[in-house]
Amino acid sequence: MLNIVLMTKAMTLSDVSYIAPYDFLRLPIISILAFMFFDETPELSTLIGAFILFMSSFLMFNSVKKNNFY
Secondary structure (H helix, E strand, C coil): CHHHHHHHHHHHHCCHHHHHHHHCCHHHHHHHHHHHHHCCCCCHHHHHHHHHHHHHHHHHHHHHHHCCCC
C-alpha cells in the first residue's frame, strides 16, 4: 500500500518516464525478501519473465539516453 502511495506522489512531482524504471525494482526486491523470510525460490518461468522485463527496460532506457530525450 505504501508503495502505491509513494509512486503516485512521485508521478505527480516528475515525469513518468523517469520513475517507471524504478517501479520494476519491486520484482527483485520482493524475490529476495520472499527467499529470506519464507524460503521461497522462484520458478524458471519467473526468472525468465524477470529477465525479459529487466532487459526491455534496460534497452528502453539506453535508447532514450542515446536519443537525448531527457
